[in-house]
Amino acid sequence: MFFVTRWALDPADRVLMGTTPTLERADMMVRWDLPVKRDGRDGPPNGIDGDGVQRRR
Numbered sequence: 001m002f003f004v005t006r007w008a009l010d011p012a013d014r015v016l017m018g019t020t021p022t023l024e025r026a027d028m029m030v031r032w033d034l035p036v037k038r039d040g041r042d043g044p045p046n047g048i049d050g051d052g053v054q055r056r057r
Helices: 023-029
Strands: 002-006 015-020
Touching: 002 023, 015 023
Parallel strands: none
Antiparallel strands: 002 015
């Protein structure tokens, strides 16, 4: 079982948004505002590419 929570710095402000039996379904419940890379493609949510290098726009 996977829990999807709205994260906040203060633990009292964190909210359980739902549960799901699979990681794939939990990932689909999360809305990502993906940054756009210089080449126009969507970037990863954490700004780090698969090679482990953080890129800045």
